[in-house]
Amino acid sequence: RINDAVNENIIKSGGSNVDSDSINLMLKEISNALLESDVNIKLVMKLRERIKKSIDVECEKNKSINKKKLIQKIVFDELCNLVDFETYEENNDNNNNNNDKKKITVFKPKKKQSNVIMFVGLQGSGKTTSCTKLAVYYQRRGFKVGLVCADTFRAGAFDQLKQNATKAKIPYYGSYTETDPVKVSFDGVEKFKKEKFEIIIVDTSGRHRQEEQLFEEMIQISNAVNPQQTIMVLDAAIGQAAESQAKAFKESANFGAIILTKMDGHAKGGGAISAVAATKTPIIFIGTGEHIQDLETFQPRNFISKLLGIGDIQGLMEHVKSLNLDQKDTMKNLSEGKFTLLDFQTQLNNMLKMGPLSKIASMLPGGLGQMLNQAGEEDTTLMIKRMIYIMDSMTKKELASDGRIFIQEPSRIVRVARGSGTSVGEVESVLMQQRAMEGMASNMAGMSRAGGTPPPGI
Numbered sequence: 415r416i417n418d419a420v421n422e423n424i425i426k427s428g429g430s431n432v433d434s435d436s437i438n439l440m441l442k443e444i445s446n447a448l449l450e451s452d453v454n455i456k457l458v459m460k461l462r463e464r465i466k467k468s469i470d471v472e473c474e475k476n477k478s479i480n481k482k483k484l485i486q487k488i489v490f491d492e493l494c495n496l497v498d499f500e501t502y503e504e505n506n507d508n509n510n511n512n513n514d515k516k517k518i519t520v521f522k523p524k525k526k527q528s529n530v531i532m533f534v535g536l537q538g539s540g541k542t543t544s545c546t547k548l549a550v551y552y553q554r555r556g557f558k559v560g561l562v563c564a565d566t567f568r569a570g571a572f573d574q575l576k577q578n579a580t581k582a583k584i585p586y587y588g589s590y591t592e593t594d595p596v597k598v599s600f601d602g603v604e605k606f607k608k609e610k611f612e613i614i615i616v617d618t619s620g621r622h623r624q625e626e627q628l629f630e631e632m633i634q635i636s637n638a639v640n641p642q643q644t645i646m647v648l649d650a651a652i653g654q655a656a657e658s659q660a661k662a663f664k665e666s667a668n669f670g671a672i673i674l675t676k677m678d679g680h681a682k683g684g685g686a687i688s689a690v691a692a693t694k695t696p697i698i699f700i701g702t703g704e705h706i707q708d709l710e711t712f713q714p715r716n717f718i719s720k721l722l723g724i725g726d727i728q729g730l731m732e733h734v735k736s737l738n739l740d741q742k743d744t745m746k747n748l749s750e751g752k753f754t755l756l757d758f759q760t761q762l763n764n765m766l767k768m769g770p771l772s773k774i775a776s777m778l779p780g781g782l783g784q785m786l787n788q789a790g791e792e793d794t795t796l797m798i799k800r801m802i803y804i805m806d807s808m809t810k811k812e813l814a815s816d817g818r819i820f821i822q823e824p825s826r827i828v829r830v831a832r833g834s835g836t837s838v839g840e841v842e843s844v845l846m847q848q849r850a851m852e853g854m855a856s857n858m859a860g861m862s863r864a865g866g867t868p869p870p871g872i
């Protein structure tokens with residue numbers, strides 16, 4: 415969407431070198447696109463000023479610089495800067511790196527002692543689910559992990575945690591009768607400490623009988639269990655409310671990290687940027703599904719790529735790589751900014767081998783990802799098969815092309831639709847998807863040629 419804004423204006427301005435009017439117009443459209451993605455208005459204004467300044471500085475240094483590439487790179491870098499922190503571990507003063515990244519200390523649990531991690535966040539944000547995911551994450555790294563349910567508000571909360579914990583084979587603590595969350599959390603943590611648990615995760619309710627007392631309750635639980643780390647869980651769909659919510663939790667529970675959940679859905683998590691900025695606290699993980707294993711470390715560049723609509727290239731490429739699929743030529747083409755119809759067909763064939771498709775789809779840029787996301791698993795497979803049939807009906811020359819040949823000679827579209835037993839609309843949709851991918855490929859290659867580091871994976 416944002417790259418579209420840049421591209422459209424480049425076209426309007428008739429070339430790669432743009433005057434200040436079209437730069438302003440471009441900035442306006444980029445700003446609008448960011449606002450639509452729930453990025454906070456004040457942040458967008460600040461960003462716009464910074465981008466303007468950077469353009470001036472860069473153009474001063476190099477008059478013949480390609481402004482289109484420059485703007486794309488600056489937008490990308492500035493957004494990354496907002497969510498990227500330079501982290502260093504506690505008790506480590508090795509802090510002599512003087513770039514302008516925000517420096518923060520990250521929590522690192524220590525073996526052979528009790529590390530208490532408390533979860534906060536509104537009801538429904540994904541705390542209980544993320545607690546279990548994190549427990550599994552640490553368990554796999556050799557820690558002895560226990561879960562404590564301090565949600566005494568919602569009937570069934572303890573059962574939910576119990577179910578999750580049992581599935582993941584993680585010891586848990588909770589009570590059906592005790593109604594005081596402070597007492598339950600204190601007792602649970604004490605019990606696990608006595609039993610020499612190394613990581614004790616405390617799940618809280620996110621809701622209170624009296625709304626305004628939720629934060630008071632968080633303070634009390636925090637005082638009772640004295641956590642080494644507090645994590646705020648934020649739903650990617652939170653939107654503009656993220657800032658005030660994060661501030662309120664920061665004041666009461668002083669969390670040191672954020673987990674952003676439901677990144678597998680349609681929301682791109684733009685709101686989370688303001689939560690990060692307002693609390694100067696990094697996102698450490700993202701939740702990418704309802705299952706225990708759906709937890710990924712937060713990658714600033716991937717996150718921003720997705721927000722800008724250029725897809726999670728690294729995620730996709732890593733997945734493809736891990737499957738050892740047919741991809742050599744596509745990789746080569748991608749690195750040159752090309753993406754032919756044959757590349758597209760190869761990728762779709764690979765996708766069918768990869769499963770679960772909904773997950774792959776969420777990594778794709780543009781309409782295809784969304785379209786497949788909305789469809790069920792079965793429909794998705796069928797849809798992809800039809801797309802592959804369509805490309806099976808194309809000639810070698812057509813497949814090796816960038817698809818423009820169909821626009822020049824529309825009769826080809828009719829022929830392919832007939833040959834594949836599909837419709838003209840479906841063929842056009844395939845061409846559109848391929849063009850979106852190609853646009854992305856050329857942007858990425860462009861960014862790396864403009865001298866900046868491209869998003870990882872290319």
Ligand code: GDP
Binds near residue numbers: 538539620647676679
């Ligand atoms: P809590 O009230 O904060 O404890 O939230 P829960 O952990 O109970 O989660 C609320 C709902 O969101 C449940 O249906 C979860 O399965 C779902 N959920 C949590 N995290 C994710 C995620 O990363 N992706 C998806 N798709 N669903 C999630």
Ligand code: MG
Binds near residue numbers: 541542543565617619
């Ligand atoms: Mg819960």
